[in-house]
Structures are given as structure tokens and as C-alpha cells.
Amino acid sequence: MLEIPLITTENFITYALNGLSRGMIIFLVASGLSLIFGLIGLINFAHGAMLALGGYGTYVVIQATGNFWLGLVVSVLLVSLLGLALERKVLYWIYDEPLLGFLSTFGIGLVIEEALAVYFGSRSYTVQSPLSQSVEVLGVSYPSYRLFVILVGAAVALGVGLVLVKTRLGLEIHATANMQSTAEILGVDTARIYTITFVLGTALAALAGALTAPITSMYPTIGLDYITMAFLVIIVGGMGSFKGSFVVSMIVGQVIAFGWLVLSPTYVRILVFAAAMVFILYKPRGFFGKAEVHE
Amino acid sequence: MSELLSVEDLNAFYGDSQVLFDVSIGLGTNDVVGIFGRNGMGKTTLLNSLVNRIDRKTGTVTYRGQDVSAWSPHEIIREGIAYVPEEREIYPALSVRENLELAMTSDIDDDTREERIQNVFTQFERLGERRNQRGGTLSGGEQQMLAIGRALVTDPDLLLLDEPTEGLAPTIIDDVVEILESLVTGDRAVLIVEQNINRMLPLIDRGYMIQTGRIVEEGDSEHLSDEEIHDKYLTV
Amino acid sequence: MSDRLSDVRDVARGLPRRPLLAVGVLLLLAVPFLFPGQSDLATEALIFGLFAISVDIVLGYAGLLSLAPAAFFGLGAYTVAKLVVDYGQSFWLGFPLAIVLALILAFVVGYVPIKRRIGNVYFVLFTLAFGAIVHDFFFVTTWLTGGSDGLGFFGPPEVLGIDLGGSTAYYYLTLGAVATVGYGLYVLIKSDYGDVLHATRQNELRMRYLGYDTNRELMIAWLVSAAVSAFAGAVYVGLVGIASPSLVSFALTGDVIIWIIVGGTGTLLGPFAAAIGLVFTQELLQNLWQGGYRLLLGVLFVVFVFVLPDGLVGLLRGDE
């Protein structure tokens, strides 16, 4: 028997905000994954490890300086640099081989996660939240840090979205993703576009890791928990569609935030995965997908 | 005649199969050169080899005295070359305007950009009318115009055209020929690949005939209009 | 490739095959006497070897990269555990049941994606979702599977007065089972059916126009693989005595992919040997550096993907 408790307005708002904050983290992970997949066709299994690195980086800087904001910036930068090195030195020459790309990023992700486990141990680390108070929004009191996460997510969505649609860089990314060799003969340095996109995607993962650290704490395999969900989000949203990953992340966040009212959360997760499986079969390009890194 | 582009002993391959054999051609500034030959003889492959858009090749390509054989396509293009590919390769999801924008590198200032785009819209009125339409929804002929327009906005020194009249209605072909004529009066060189040799003979200074990947004939338009040569290399 | 590498290859290729095989068989038979304390580890290695082969049937031969092999392995283990622990039924009854359940599940899950030929990338993601669902399912359905507590503890029964719970006895039982099933798979792959799979992987279009129902051929490989994985899982649970979520986890899937890549995809002996070798290497490394052995395995994997994508077998064969 399903039992749907009456939801008061305040509860409704709280749940919706829960969904938004969860959805934003998923979105940050998924959008990076989706950019990389849409552009390069690479299933980047190391993406989850980048998230973990972002989180641990933040943790380490906080331990050293006590400053979360510094940690956020430094770790995102460092992980982006690592992404740069990875793309330039390792990945670029296997772009034509999706299977090899998948396997090598799988291996690289494994190495990063295990290295974290060796260095920090497998247990989880609590990361002190920089904003511990609650604030009043729409008549409910809500953790200010989670609101911050929602705002950052929204800002990134808007910012990256605008770059993709309005700027020349966005145009070049679109062109490279859709017809790489044509972009080349129009004078686009597609190798550079690949690098920029990979680094951007990696930075988004690191940002997600840094942002989620104070909420969920940090452990080496945290990426795996997010990456499965993120893959499924980009399938439903359409591989490579930035808009798609945003919309679907928001939906998934809300489904989880409200789903527990009728079904235990793990079953909600199972349902979300099952829905994604059906999507892969019947609408592999997703809602928004034309394999376009655009809009 | 100062050499703008010269190609020596070019061999090109797709996987294991060789498509071009020891091809050598040259092109000076202000030259209009044609490459002719039947289906599948290697004309497109030759153009692709010039900008390194091919799996594997040997031989040298020199442009303005620099050996560009190993450059990547965009580097060669940025030296002032524009390429109108055979398949047109219009971005279906981008608007006509965005397709044109894409071809202009970022060092061009906004005013110049605007001016060049407007130029294209005057040359092909039809495109002007459709400026915000998505490339994918244009008719075949319109796409061909856009492909040529996309080359013109870069104000190139060397224009590579692969079958620019293909798929165009006869009236549009006349337009295109006219535009090409106006182009070649400027300080430009043009390399045209065509099957439709008769349309191009009035336009070109020189031409090459290609047969299964080998240059088999070379000469001015008079020489190439020879019946015998046509029978031998062009009729099917 | 360096000279030394090709030297190794020459030596390896020069070794006479048959005597080598005989030595291998003798070695396997003698394990409980040679390494009395290591029978359980050897048993585990054999089982994982079989598991690796079964997964390579889909990955290496059918060309379908699945991220859910642990689902079938775990299903086999849980089926046996459930029967024995909760229903008090015979251990042996679990085997056919595990295989049947795996076949049904594999058919239900595989039918549409194989029929629709959803493509490599999508198949990877499809099975990723499937694997996650199966793991979550076994994790939360406490009433059915014991959830995180698992289903145990039990040992295999006595047969003809031999207590199979003993390490040595179970080793030989496993050896027999693995040899039989492994040989069956070898025969299958060496038959024309192996060529059919091989060809289908290289060019499915061509195969269809030669009259082959490639969906059916791939489906058969998928089913065989699932059944053998489940069988391996069933043997495994007899060894460890408990079925728990780690047997359906992504970590196990990761391990089996590592074994296959290191051993060489599209060969039977490679993944089998690599699984066995790595189980022992892992044990060794674990003793040397407990916290970090998985890191070493990860590094090894990356090395193989980049430097020796054909795996150990490719190295020996010297394929280009």
C-alpha cells in the first residue's frame, strides 16, 4: 500500500530545495561528463575520481588553512590542471577508439581512487561546512550552505550555458562536436577545443566534489556513487546536451526528494535507473539529444 | 609566375589502398587552375591532401614557400586558404549566419565581420533572406551557396572548390560562375575540381586531367577542350 | 617493441604446447599437496578463472562490453544460499536453479538491447544501470536477501562420505567443475560457432547478409556467459559459505574486467590464467602492502591498456 502523507507548504518547499541542492550536484557532474562525451565521444570513467579529487583537495586545504573558500578554488584549479595533463599527454591519442578510451579512463579512475584510499584511508572525512546557519527562504528555514550549492549550480548552468550559446567558443565547441573535420577546414583548432572542453568538464566534476564535501563528507569511491547517476542523467537528457543534463538533473533531484514519501529511497534510485534503461533502449538520444554540445 | 602553392610527388592512402600516385601540381598567385576527371579518380582526395585532411600521405606541399605538409588542417587554413568541400558540410543545427561566423577566425574585428557577411548576402540574395534559418533545413542548392559563402567571408588568398556547381539549378550555376569570375579578377588564386569541364574552361588558366590517381594530362583551357582528351578521360 | 620483448615472445612461442599443457594440468592437480595451506585460495582462483572466461565470451568474442557480470555471478551465489539457508533445500538443487534464473534474467535484460543493436557505448551504459539496480536490489531487500547482512553461513554437504566442506575436497570438486565447464566453452569457441561470433564482432552487417541471424548468435553468447557466471557464483558460495552484496558489486565487475584485459580479450586461456595469477598476486601484494595492493592492480591495468592492449596472450603470440 502506498501511503502519501499530506504535504504542507513548508514541507513542500523544503523538499523541493532538497531536490534542487541534490540535483545541482548531479548536474555539475553530469554536465561535465556530457560535454566530454558529446564532444569527444569518450565515456570518461575517470570523471568520478576527479570529483573525489576535488573533494579531497578541498579537505586538505581546509586542514592546512581552515579556509573552505580557498580550498574550493585551489582544488578546482589543481584538478583542472590534472585534467589538462591527462588530456594532452594521455587521452588525445585514443580519441578514435571509444572502447580503449573507456577502459583507460576506467583504469585511471581506479588508480586515482586507490591512491586516495592509500593516502587517506577508506574511511570518510567530515568537511566542516563554511556556512553552518540556516536562513529563512520562502517562509522556511533552510541550511544556508545548501542554498549556496543551489546558487552555484544555477550560476554555472547559466554561465556555461551562455558560453555555449552566445560566444564564439561555444560555436567552435558545437562545430567540433558535430563535424570535427569540417571545423578544421574552417580554421578551428579542434585539438584546442578538445582540451578546453575536457578541462572544463573536469573542472565541473572537481567543483561538484568540492561543493558536496561539506554535505556528504569525503571518501575515495564517492565518485562512483555519483557517476552512475550522472551517466543515466545524460542518457535521458541526451548525450552531449547541456540543457538536457540540466533539466534531467533537476527532475531526478526532485524525484528523489519527493520519492521517499511513497517509496523507500533505495527503491526510488532503482526506479530512476530502470527508467534510464528503458530510455537507452527506446530513445537512446534522450529528450534533448541530437548529440549537440549546444543550447 | 610566382609560386603560391606547389605539390610534389604526392601519394595518398585510405587505410591500405592508395588513391593518389606521384601527383605534382603548381599554382601561382592570380592563377585559376582546374582539376578534371571522372568519378572516383581522386580529385577530392587531392584537395583533402592539400589541407591534410586524410589518413596518410607522402610527398611535399609548399604554400608561400613554407613546407606545410605536416601542418594540421586549421593551421593551413589560417594561412589564408578557404575550402569548399564536396559534401558542403553545412552545420545543420546552426543558422546561416552562425555558419558564416564560424568560418571567420577571432582576429577579425566586428565591423569587418559584419561587412563580409553583408557581402555574401548581396552576392547570394537567397541566403540573406534565410539568414536565421537552420542550415539543415536549406535546400541543396542553398546549402551549396552557403558553402561557397562560408569560404568567401574569409577573404581567402587561395580558394579550393570541390565541384561547386554540383546539385545547383542551371540558373544558380550561372550565378556561381559569375561570382567566381569576379573573384578571380582580384589578387587570388583558385583551384577548382569539376566534372563539368565545359562550364569551367572559360574560367581557368590551366588545368590537369586526373585518371585513377595519376595526372595524365596538363595544359591550358584550349588544350583541354580537345575532343580526344574528353573522350579518353571524361566520357563514361 | 624492444628486442628483449620479442625474445620473450620467441621463447614463449618456441615452447612446445602439449608438454606445457600437461605440466599445467599436473600442477593444478597437485596444488593441495604442493601448497597445503593455499587450497582455498587456489579454489577461489579457479572459480574466478572460470568467471573471467565466461565474461570474456561476451566481451572478447561477442564484442559486448557488459558492466554487469557481477549481477549474474551474484545471482548464482544468492540462489544457492537462499535455498540452503532459508528453505533448507539441497545445496545441489541450487546449481540448476541458479543457471535457470540466470538464463531467464539474462534473456529478459538482453533481449531488447541485442535485438535493437543499441551500440557499444549504449550497451556499456545500459549494463551499468542494470548492474547498479541489481546491487541496490540485493542490498535493500533485507526480507529476501538479508540485505547488507548477507545470506549465510553454510557449507557444502557430504557426498559419499566425503565432506566437501574440507578445503582439499572442495578444491577437487571445483577443479572438476571448472575443467568440465571450461572445456565445454573451449569446444564451443573452437567450433564454427566461435568463428561466427568472431566474424559477427568484426562485421555484423556482412554476417547478416550471409544468412546468419546475428541477434540470435549474440543472444546465445550472452546467455551462455550469464549461465556460466551464475554457475561460477554458485560454486563460489559453496567455498565461502555466505552470499553478500559484495558478490554483486561493481568492484567485482571491475576485477573481472581487469583480469580479462590483462589476460587478453578474445582468448580463453588468457583471462583464465590472468584471473588465477592475479588472485595469487593480489594475495602476495596484500601481504606486502595491505593498504595499497589495489593501487598496484590499478597501475597494472593501466599499463596493460596502454602498453599491451592485447594482454598477456597477445604478448606471447606476438600479434601485431
Place this chain on the structure above:
Amino acid sequence: LGGGGGGGSDSVKIGAVMALSGPFARTGEENRRGLEVGQEYLGGEILDSEFELIIEDGESDPNASIQAARTLVEDEDVDAIIGPVSSGNSISVMQYIKDEGQVPHLMTTASSVEARENPENCNEYGFFIWPSNRHLAPTGTQFIQELPNHIDRDIDPSRVHYVSQDYALGQNGLELVEESMNEVGGEVTGSTLVPLGETDWSSYISEIANSEADVVTGVLTWGAAAQLIPQANSFGLPEEKVMMFNSGKPIGQFAASTMPNEVTVDGWFGTHFYNPGLDTDVNNEFQSLYNELDSSLLPNSTAGASFELMRALATAIENGGSTASDDIISELEGLEWDSVFGPIQFREEDHQAALNFFGGRRVESDGDGSEVEVLAEYPDVIPDARCSL
């Protein structure tokens, strides 16, 4: 068959199965630290010769834990096993020990009665130092009933909402809390069982916030406490509900060192059985050895439990002068010693121990840390023996 009973090999070998990864890793690490402190304390020697401590990772998984135990017994030939960490994992290892392993088995933190009372599990080899749910639930209930005297909030202590994790510990804790609440004429109005390994607790916190009861109780793992406490604080949950958890999580030393700002928030209460201020030789020694090992954390009950198990084992072996299983077990039965938890004894009937509990909360201390304010004391808590060995 089986690893046999240890036997009389020269040097003593102690095996430990610790959850060093997975959801119990936090507890596992503390358990391990306790063993290391114990080794230091013993000067690395039992029976005047160096002993060996072999620690295997049970990965927070029953299968991996059994495998680890099997390796220890069958390959390493250890004389006794300490661990594993959770009830769920312990149960499977107990069954293995009972059927095959047959060595003394000292469990660190397993508290479900499923492990201790179900005749399928509890056995002559197993010893428990940690309190069971049957220690915890009645003590916690009693403390809840007294809470209104200690806080000036208007709360109804007869209705509680139960929170724990969805495995042996939590499932069985729920029954016991229901039982003891009923005994005092109260009720459990609802429960939230969270899957192991869950990290974002916001939905669960919403569920708890909307529960009918004023008081929230239950037992948590360290991993869960580390998620729940900060997340609940950020949602302001302790302002709405009184959060009272058993076996120390909100007021324990480990929480105080890993979440210093979180645990002094008003509204968190706990019952506990380790008083760091206990001024005995052994406790002082334990604390100073612990601090030498890791000065960023505080000596705590979890480390204390495995520390004491190691001591007990050493004592039993030395008293009996033998490492044979039977000898160790007969020495352990009834063993009485002065522990960091106070005087303690393994009761002969069921191998459990009586513990001194107290209820309290954490307040900021004069220094920069925090300290426990004890509000109520419950000495010598031990349930009736229910497992006949």
C-alpha cells in the same frame, strides 16, 4: 578439518578482522587503533615472548569478513580472533567460527541481540565487551524518561521516533526500543531505517523532522553519525527534536574530535559507558598511549573496546599458560579485570559484560574542547543471560 584449536605453537598469534573500508571504516579504524595501543601496552609480548598481530580488512562486508577470518584461522593459524566490527559482519564470522574456525572469538562492537542471543549464532567461542541492544535500549529509554527534568523544553518522553541503519543492528534495535518503551507505557511512533552507505541524509532528516514524536532515538554507526549530526544541525533539527542516541555517538570522544562544533549544539543527548575522565591507571595509560599514536583524535570507547579485548586475551593466555582454544576460553570465562570502562567481567553464562552507563550531553569546556555533562547514571547494566552456550 577446520583450522583446529590453535595449539601450542611457541609465539602467540592474534588475528583481527577490521572493517578498514566501506561504511564501517570509521569504527574499524578506531578498533584497529585500539589494538595497536593494546600491543604497545603489552610491550608487544605475551608469555614473555613477542606476539604477532595480523589485521585483515573485512571491507564492511560479511563475505569479505568471513574470508578474512578464514585466512587468519586456516592460513595464519592464529590463536584467537578479534572483530569484526558490525553485528551483521560479526554474525557471519560467528557462524564460521562455530562450524569450522573454532578459536576464541572476541567481538569489538557487535551489539545486535541477533548476534548474542540467537542460538544459531552465539556460541562458546564468542565473547562480547561492547553493550548489546538489550543493554542499550532500556538504559536509553530510562534516560529519555528523565530528560524533561534536565532541559527546559516542553517534550513528551513517552513518544519516540526511531532512527538507525537498515541492517542487523538497526532492525533489531527497533524491536528492543519498542519493547522497552512499551514497558514504561510509551510508544515508538515511527522509524527511519537508512541504507548503509547513504551520504545525503536530507530526505531522512525531513522524515524525522515531520515525525509525530518529540524525541528521536536509536543507534548509529560512526559513519552514519558523521553524516547525521552535521546534516541535522544544518537543518536545525535539534531545535525541533530532542536527539538522544544510545552507545555514545553524539557525546562520544570520537565525535568530539571529528565534529567538535557539531556535537555541542543544544539538543543532542546520548547514553554512554566510557568516561574519559575515569582516573585509573589503565585508563590513564590507555589515554597517553592513544595520544602518542594519534594526537588529532581523542581516546574513545571504540578504540577502548578492542584495547581491552587484547588485554583480556593476553591475560587469559598468560593465566592459563597455553594458547589452546579450550584453555583460552576457560580462562576468559568469568575473567574479571580493571578496564578503561571500570571493573568488568565476562559473565560465564553468556560471555557478556556489565557496564556502567551514564546519560548526558556535550558542552563546551573551559579549554578549547568540549566535555560531557553527566545528567544521570546507570551502573552495572547487564541483561539476563539468554544464550545458553
Place this chain on the structure above:
Amino acid sequence: MLSVEGLTKKFDSVVAVDDVDMELRSGEIHGLIGPNGAGKTTTVNLITGELTPTSGTIEFDGTDLVGRSPSAIARQGIGRSFQVVQYFPEMTVREHLRLAVRDSTETVRSVFNREEDYEPQIRAVAERVHLEDDLDTVAKNLAHGKKRFLDIAMVLGMDSRVILFDEPAAGLNQSETDEVKEILESLRGEYTVLIVEHDVDLVRSISDRITVLHNGAVLTTDTPENVVENPQVKEVYLGE
């Protein structure tokens, strides 16, 4: 033998094949030509089951093929080659031919009759396309022309009666094209052949009849002589 009536295929708004009637007479070599995008490949794909027609019938030996899978149609006796050569790069020529010659429905049953010897059949086919010396060559190492022959040989190895060739001479040099021509000639009478080809010389010289497609519709079906002289055909395809 094989007849197509009212065959139509629409992709969204594009009518790729428009109400095509065509009949292959037993034993003839039938050419199919037309400009790029005329619908030739689409027609072949419809007949072989790769695509399902929007409307129309495809009748072969009295049975309707519409709705059957490619492999079922292939087993009925319709083989094809491809515009882009299709082969198994890692396998030897012998292995290719073995796959073609053996019973494709056998699947796992093949485990139990492993000893079946296909060698004579394999040799016979190989000789027809001059590959008898390359039986142990791995396909990817064959010259492009030989890959073409291999593609054709596989079709011959199957038990088919109708063969559809899509541009069998594409990418071949003159002497290879001549070889293809010779092979095709040798099929006359034995097989019913449909050949799609842009090499008009080749089509003209070996076809008994030619069908010309234009914009998806049949322009004419006639003898080669008449087709080449047909002014409409000249206009849309052959040019001057």
C-alpha cells in the same frame, strides 16, 4: 523470379523510392543505374530487408519478402555485396568462405559436427574469383581489388540464386574492373543478378536489361542499347 511492385520508401518527407516496378528474370543480368541519390541503394536495401518499404510488394519465388529480416532473406537465396566492401579484417580468406559455405542456421549445433569438411566447396569458390592462392591470407592484408573479390566470393559461397551487387567496381582500377566483369559474365545463366554501378561501360557491356532510376522513380527499363540512346536518360544521368 524476383519482382517488385509499387515499391515506395519515404524518409520523413523525402521519397527515396517512388512506386518502383521492376522484375528480375531468371538468369539475367540486370543493371540498375541513375544519378546520385536516385534511390538505387535504397532499392537494394529494401529487397534485402535492411529497410522496410513504406508500401509495395517484393515477391520472390511466389513468397512475399516484406517484413522478413535480412538474415532470413539471405537464407531464402538472395545474396548481396556492398557499395563499401564488407569483410572480416582479422580472418583469413578460408575462414570467410567457410562461414559463407556452411549452414548459417546451425549455431551451437556446430559444436557437434565439427568435422564437416567444406574444403572442396571453399576451393571451388576461391577459384572462381582467383583467390585460390590467398586462402590463408588475413583479409585486411589483401589488396583492395582482392577484397572486392572476396566480398563477391562470399556471396557465391552462399546457397543463393539471386545476387545483388552494389557498385562492385567502385574503387577498382581498370584491370581489376575487367576481372570483375569477367566474374560477372561467368554468372550469367547460373544466377540472377542485379548490378548497381556508376561505371556505365561496365553495366552496358554485361547487362541484359537496364533499369534507370531518377528521383526514386523508374525512368525506363530497356536493353542497354536503347537506354544509352534514351534522351531522358542522357539528360538526367549520362549527360552529353
